[in-house]
């Protein structure tokens with residue numbers, strides 16, 4: 001990971017201070033839309049759906065596209081510099097190449113689109129939903145609908161959903177609903193959970209671990225991580241993912257409270273700017289419009305205002321459409 005860029009940070013801070021007074025005038029109204037609604041909870045019950053086996057991918061042109069999509073899904077870094085600007089692969093958050101129940105599996109997702117998404121306030125096709133994870137989770141630039149990488153991923157998801165119902169939520173979709181913690185979540189308690197259960201793989205500095213140029217454990221904050229607009233930056237979403245999936249190989253071993261606390265710890269660290277910030281005149285306006293959900297973006301923390309910087313990640317690129 002390249003070090004955080006403190007000069008940009010200062011520049012961003014100054015800019016947003018200038019914009020503050022303007023924002024107070026123009027952004028006083030209540031947000032009309034909910035831009036950060038998480039996935040609805042999956043129906044209760046055991047996930048019994050079995051996606052087809054990889055060895056059964058057909059040996060024809062369709063199968064070639066499925067294989068390409070799978071390859072991109074687990075090694076999304078091959079698109080780095082074009083469509084991906086952080087250290088993530090899709091399979092970092094959608095485990096077992098998108099097959100694992102309770103880690104937002106792709107077989108439970110495919111039949112649920114087109115769907116209305118509050119995040120961009122319109123009906124999204126599957127292609128647009130995938131593009132959304134490129135913009136935020138991969139801190140990247142979405143491949144165009146109809147382009148080979150996008151068609152390949154759609155084909156992979158389509159194949160994985162063979163036999164799944166259309167427009168009917170399945171058990172195992174998304175992450176299991178996690179009850180609110182008994183005590184308000186606390187990043188300081190979360191730091192202890194992290195040191196004991198997570199740092200061994202994700203690093204004390206949250207940068208993950210590389211072997212050669214291969215990222216073996218993904219970063220959880222800093223330049224290489226998901227950005228401030230990604231679903232995972234919500235404390236509730238990260239807590240639900242962590243409870244069901246982390247530490248890797250020991251799902252559901254943390255208490256609910258520990259999952260919330262460690263999610264708060266991770267998500268109170270700096271990460272690339274929310275790309276929607278480019279279209280807003282100030283940090284405050286971005287918070288007001290997109291961040292009314294108890295996350296840390298735009299909130300004061302340890303003497304800093306989180307997200308108050310102009311670091312959009314490692315690569316400079318034009319603004320991406322909100323997909």
Ligand code: HEC
Nearest residue numbers: 038039088089090093108109129130133137174226231232
């Ligand atoms: C940093 C973690 C992360 C990465 C990396 C990531 N995603 Fe996601 N993805 C999520 C989260 C979190 C959600 C659920 C969002 C919500 O609750 O709003 C999600 C949801 C989805 C959904 C919709 C699931 C459903 O059931 O509706 C699809 C499809 C998807 N991601 C595809 C991808 C693809 C393709 C990639 C790689 C290009 C990718 N994701 C990379 C975190 C990630």
Ligand code: HEC
Nearest residue numbers: 091092093095197198201216217218219242246247248262
């Ligand atoms: C044994 C190593 C290991 C431990 C311990 C571990 N993780 Fe992970 N974690 C991983 C790996 C590997 C992935 C990516 C999954 C994949 O690619 O299959 C991951 C993915 C994640 C992600 C997805 C987000 C992203 O940006 O990629 C989060 C969040 C996360 N871990 C949090 C935690 C937390 C919190 C703990 C401690 C409670 C923890 N992990 C413990 C190995 C580990």
